[in-house]
Amino acid sequence: DTAVSQTPKYLVTQMGNDKSIKCEQNLGHDTMYWYKQDSKKFLKIMFSYNNKELIINETVPNRFSPKSPDKAHLNLHINSLELGDSAVYFCASSYGQVESNEQFFGPGTRLTVL
Amino acid sequence: GNSVTQMEGPVTLSEEAFLTINCTYTATGYPSLFWYVQYPGEGLQLLLKATKADDKGSNKGFEATYRKETTSFHLEKGSVQVSDSAVYFCALSVNTGGFKTIFGAGTRLFVKA
Numbered sequence: 001d002t003a004v005s006q007t008p009k010y011l012v013t014q015m016g017n018d019k020s021i022k023c024e025q026n027l028g029h030d031t032m033y034w035y036k037q038d039s040k041k042f043l044k045i046m047f048s049y050n051n052k053e054l055i056i057n058e059t060v061p062n063r064f065s066p067k068s069p070d071k072a073h074l075n076l077h078i079n080s081l082e083l084g085d086s087a088v089y090f091c092a093s094s095y096g097q098v099e100s101n102e103q104f105f106g107p108g109t110r111l112t113v114l
Numbered sequence: 115g116n117s118v119t120q121m122e123g124p125v126t127l128s129e130e131a132f133l134t135i136n137c138t139y140t141a142t143g144y145p146s147l148f149w150y151v152q153y154p155g156e157g158l159q160l161l162l163k164a165t166k167a168d169d170k171g172s173n174k175g176f177e178a179t180y181r182k183e184t185t186s187f188h189l190e191k192g193s194v195q196v197s198d199s200a201v202y203f204c205a206l207s208v209n210t211g212g213f214k215t216i217f218g219a220g221t222r223l224f225v226k227a
Contacts, residue, residue, distance in 0.1 A: 105150075
């Protein structure tokens with residue numbers, strides 16, 4: 001039983017298109033995150049949600065719009081895709097707004113924009 | 115501000131060698147410190163953590179001690195295996211009006227048989 005799952009695993013698309021990535025966790029966590037990992041493996045927080053409420057928005061372009069329909073899901077929609085959006089996107093979850101709690105990561109979605 | 119600096123890789127070792135990956139941090143408040151590991155093609159997973167000064171986290175033969183005086187959390191393992199080949203991320207979590215985890219740039223480890 002996968003704890004944090006993402007779909008799709010791979011996404012190849014043309015510049016200018018709109019695409020979505022879905023994330024679901026079955027751990028009962030109340031906080032979910034989106035991270036972007038570039039080709040040099042640098043990992044940067046994009047958004048976090050706690051109980052469906054946006055907590056962190058790290059100056060991400062407004063082409064990126066997260067949506068949390070419930071605590072177990074956090075989806076990421078990207079409009080007007082650009083070459084620089086090519087990266088691996090990771091969803092993660094944790095329990096509570098407590099700094100000592102670890103995050104559980106999904107397997108990642110590799111987005112390639114042509 | 116809050117930041118994490120870890121040694122650049124790649125680090126290449128022979129099997130059974132001693133491993134150290136350095137990590138230092140700057141933080142406002144009292145952070146928790148973590149090491150995460152990312153195996154090829156996978157997401158990150160927690161390796162170990164320490165939540166207060168002088169705590170030692172350990173798991174699978176890896177250890178790291180939270181050193182407040184030197185603001186460090188170096189990762190060590192006495193004898194690495196080929197299966198330890200991965201990317202290792204040092205991270206801190208702190209609540210500064212919003213709970214946030216900040217990751218270092220990652221250090222790739224290659225272990226040769």
